[in-house]
Structure formats: structure tokens, C-alpha cells
Amino acid sequence: MSGLIVHDWLEERGGAEVVVDAMLxxxxxAELFALWDDAGERFSARTTVHQSWLAGTPLRRHKAxxxxxxxxxxxxVRVEDAPDWMLVSSNAFAHQARLRTHRGIPKYVYTHSPARYVWDPALDQRSTSRIVQAVRPAFRAMDRAAVDRSASFAANSEFVRERMLRAxxxxSRVIHPPVPVESIQRIGVWAESLSEPDRTRLDALPAxxxxxxxxxxxxxxLDAVLEIGAAEGLPVVIAGAGPDEARLRALAADLGVSADFVIAPSTPLLxxxxxxxxxxxxxxxxDFGIVPVEAMAAGAAVIVNCIGGAAETVEDGVSGAHVTPDDRSQIREVLDRLTRSDVGVRAAQRARSFGHGNFVQQMHDWVGASDTAGRGSGSCG
Known part of the structure; x- marks a missing residue:
């Protein structure tokens, strides 16, 4: 084994899994270790995936x-062969990982965030779970005490770096996660690459x-997006999927805004x-915000919250704008300015800083010195 990549749990889709793909x-x-693997063959087809004993229990379906x-x-953590190093991708408690044997190897912790439902409950809907509320004080103390201070740490944004320092x-250093900028910019006009059903869906939307x-x-x-559309007299398209769909549709009807819901769009349609x-x-x-970078890569005008990781990727007044979501006059001014400017070229240029290749190179620079077998060539205003 050259190295061991550790991740909390593996799912079929998710931004953290995009990071694991890029690490591989x-x-x-490298081989993988996770509490359980619910990603089908996404990772097991690429490398050996080790799972914990939790994978064989019903608990894998109930994270709380x-x-x-x-x-x-x-x-x-149990693995048979001694790795040369351990690279941890942590969005909950994987940063605590220690090998039962083979101790003393270099350890690198790439942090998506300290567990939000423990450290920032207002930002995570899982915080409403009674189990989570009951264990939060104990888990904060345990989580801080379990930090391996011999490890090297990286955060996926300056916003998360500051949260790690507080928690x-x-x-830590900042290494922004990989965004598929290269594949987005490989095609100039995505509307010309759609399947017939996707082309029909796109053509049915407002101009x-x-x-x-x-x-x-x-x-x-997303409720704020609908409210802004209603206030500005502009149609709204909401793309994605999830449990809040019925509430959002009802809100759109109450507001009288022209709203189209594109459920689970394909990558080309998005x-x-x-x-x-x-x-x-x-x-x-x-914590970071992959969607705004994808949109910039496609040449879109992007408006983001002035608080959080997305404000680090979108340059205010250059490749997009920062706003306070509830400041409607500010948003009206920004919309007017952006829709009259040619921000697309600057946005596309900015997005290239967050591409897949850049992330891989930064992984090499950080971890690569310990990897002899697997190294590649290469504010609110």
C-alpha cells in the first residue's frame, strides 16, 4: 500500500466525494477506508475500499x-498493510482517525468543516435531531480533545480555516476543493450539447x-431567490431536488412569481x-460553495452571500457580487449592474483558479513528499 485515504462515509453523490475522487x-x-460505502462501484472499481464494522449494521442508514x-x-482504524501516509477527508469526525497498528506515519487532514451539527448547528438541519442535541456538549469536548496535533491540516476555505481555529x-493551510472547471469550459455553448428531452425542457423556460x-x-x-424574483418582477428557475420542494412550490404560488422547478437536472442541462x-x-x-464556481466557469453572473466560503471565490465587483440576502435595495442595484455588464469573461477566468488540475497539484505539494510510489508529474458592505 502506498497511502491510505480516509473518509467519513462514502455516498454516490456529494461534494466531499468529488474531493475523494480527486485525491485518488x-x-x-492509495486505498480507501470509510465507516461504510454507499457509493456503489464508484470507488471500489478504482481501488480497495475498507469499511468499518458499522457497515454491517443498520446504523449505516441512520447517521445520527x-x-x-x-x-x-x-x-x-484497521488495515492489514502499513501505509506510507494517511490522508483524511473529514466532514464529521474522520479527522480523529488513528491506525490501530502502523502508528507514527505522516497524517494529513483535509477538512471540509468541523461537524456542523456539533459546532455550527444553525447551518445544519440535522441539528434538530434529539439525539444530536443530547450529545452535542459531550461531543464538542470529545472532538476537541481527539484532535491529532501531530497531523498537518488543510481547510477547504478561509471560512473553514477560521472555524477550525475556533473549534x-x-x-491550517487553505486548499480549495476541485471544481470541474476544465470540463465545463471544454464546451462553449451547452445548449447545443443537450439531449432532445433536455433541449425541450430548456426551450420551455422563459428567455x-x-x-x-x-x-x-x-x-x-431558495425561498429568498423566489422572493427576489417576485420583488423584481423576474421569472425564477429553481434547479435541484430535496425535501423542501412542496414548501417552495407553495411559496412561489403565494408570491405570484413565475417559477419553474427543474428537478434533478442532468449535468449538461445544469x-x-x-x-x-x-x-x-x-x-x-x-463552507466553500461548488455551485458558484461552476456557474462562473460557464460564464454566468453570480451573486453570493457576503458571509461564507463563496465570498472567497467570487470577487466582488469583478467576477460577481457579494450581498446581504435580506438587503433588497442592494440586490436590486447589483442585479441591474451585473445584467448590464460583461462579467462572463472575468468570471470564467476567475473559475480556472479552482479547477481539478490545480487541486491535484496542491495535493502533490502537500502530501507528495511522503508519497514515493503514487506521486504524479506534475465582508458584508
Whole structure:
């Protein structure tokens, strides 16, 4: 084994899984360890995937119920062969991972965020679980105490780096996660690459519209996108899927806004939506925010919350704009300015800083010195 990549749990879709894919691209000789693997053959077709004993229990379907058992798994990760190094992708408690044997190897922790439902409950709907509320004080103390201070840490944004400092009292570098900028910019006009059903769906939408893209959950602030569309007299397209769909549809009807819901769009259709929209409104507080970078890569005007990781990727007044979501006069001014300017070229240029290749190179620079077998060539205003 060259190296071991550790991740909390593996799912078929998710931004954290995109990071794991890119880590495997950087270090193709590495193997994987996760609490459980629900990603089908996405990772197992590429490398050996080791799962914990939790994978054989019903707890894999109930993350909140599994919380009390996770620390004991991370205190003694079992793999047969000794890795040269361990690279941890942590969005909950994987940063605590220690090998039961083969101790003393270099350890690198790439942090999507300290567990939000423990450290920032207002930003995570899972915080409403009674189990999570009951264990939160104990888990904060345990999580801080379990930080491996011999490890090297990286955060996926400056926003998360500051949260790590507050929660864990550790210093870290910032390595932004990979966004498929290269594949987005490989095709100039995505509307010309759609399947017939997707072309029909796109043609049925208004000529001009504001766009909201995310999972349909309350903290993503898609309700604010609908409210802005209603206030400005502009049609709205909401793309994604999730449990908040019925509430959002009812809100659109109450507001009287012209709203189209594009449920679970294909990748080409989503990229065509970015290019057709007057602007993407991304108003949630995010650790990083992949969607705004994808939209910039496609040449879209992007408006983001002035708080959070998305404000680091979108340059205010250059490749997009930062706003306070509830400041309607500010948003009106920004919409007017952006829709009259040629921001697309600057946005596309800015997005290239966050491409897949850049992430792989930064992984090499950070971890690569320990990897001899798998190294590749290469504010609110």
C-alpha cells in the first residue's frame, strides 16, 4: 500500500466525494477506508475500499444514531498493510482517525468543516435531531480533545480555516476543493450539447430568469431567490431536488412569481441553465460553495452571500457580487449592474483558479513528499 485515504462515509453523490475522487487521481496507488460505502462501484472499481464494522449494521442508514459509535471506530482504524501516509477527508469526525497498528506515519487532514451539527448547528438541519442535541456538549469536548496535533491540516476555505481555529485550536493551510472547471469550459455553448428531452425542457423556460441551484433544504435560502424574483418582477428557475420542494412550490404560488422547478437536472442541462440565466443567486452560508464556481466557469453572473466560503471565490465587483440576502435595495442595484455588464469573461477566468488540475497539484505539494510510489508529474458592505 502506498497511502491510505480516509473518509467519513462514502455516498454516490456529494461534494466531499468529488474531493475523494480527486485525491485518488492525485495518488492512484492509495486505498480507501470509510465507516461504510454507499457509493456503489464508484470507488471500489478504482481501488480497495475498507469499511468499518458499522457497515454491517443498520446504523449505516441512520447517521445520527451512529454518532455515539463513531469515535471508537476512529480510535482504532484497521488495515492489514502499513501505509506510507494517511490522508483524511473529514466532514464529521474522520479527522480523529488513528491506525490501530502502523502508528507514527505522516497524517494529513483535509477538512471540509468541523461537524456542523456539533459546532455550527444553525447551518445544519440535522441539528434538530434529539439525539444530536443530547450529545452535542459531550461531543464538542470529545472532538476537541481527539484532535491529532501531530497531523498537518488543510481547510477547504478561509471560512473553514477560521472555524477550525475556533473549534479545535489548530492552524491550517487553505486548499480549495476541485471544481470541474476544465470540463465545463471544454464546451462553449451547452445548449447545443443537450439531449432532445433536455433541449425541450430548456426551450420551455422563459428567455430571461434568475437561477437558484442547490438541494431543496431550508438553509440553502431558495425561498429568498423566489422572493427576489417576485420583488423584481423576474421569472425564477429553481434547479435541484430535496425535501423542501412542496414548501417552495407553495411559496412561489403565494408570491405570484413565475417559477419553474427543474428537478434533478442532468449535468449538461445544469450547465446550460448557468449560461442562460440572468444571474445565479447563491445566498446560503456555505463552507466553500461548488455551485458558484461552476456557474462562473460557464460564464454566468453570480451573486453570493457576503458571509461564507463563496465570498472567497467570487470577487466582488469583478467576477460577481457579494450581498446581504435580506438587503433588497442592494440586490436590486447589483442585479441591474451585473445584467448590464460583461462579467462572463472575468468570471470564467476567475473559475480556472479552482479547477481539478490545480487541486491535484496542491495535493502533490502537500502530501507528495511522503508519497514515493503514487506521486504524479506534475465582508458584508
Amino acid at each position: 487521481d492525485a495518488f492512484p496507488g 444514531a451512529a454518532l455515539p459509535f463513531m469515535p471508537m471506530v476512529w480510535r482504532g 479545535w485550536n489548530v492552524q 430571461d430568469f434568475l437561477l437558484g441551484v442547490s438541494r431543496f433544504v431550508p438553509y440553502k435560502r 450547465r446550460a441553465l448557468y449560461q442562460r440565466a440572468l444571474a445565479l443567486l447563491f445566498l446560503s452560508v456555505e
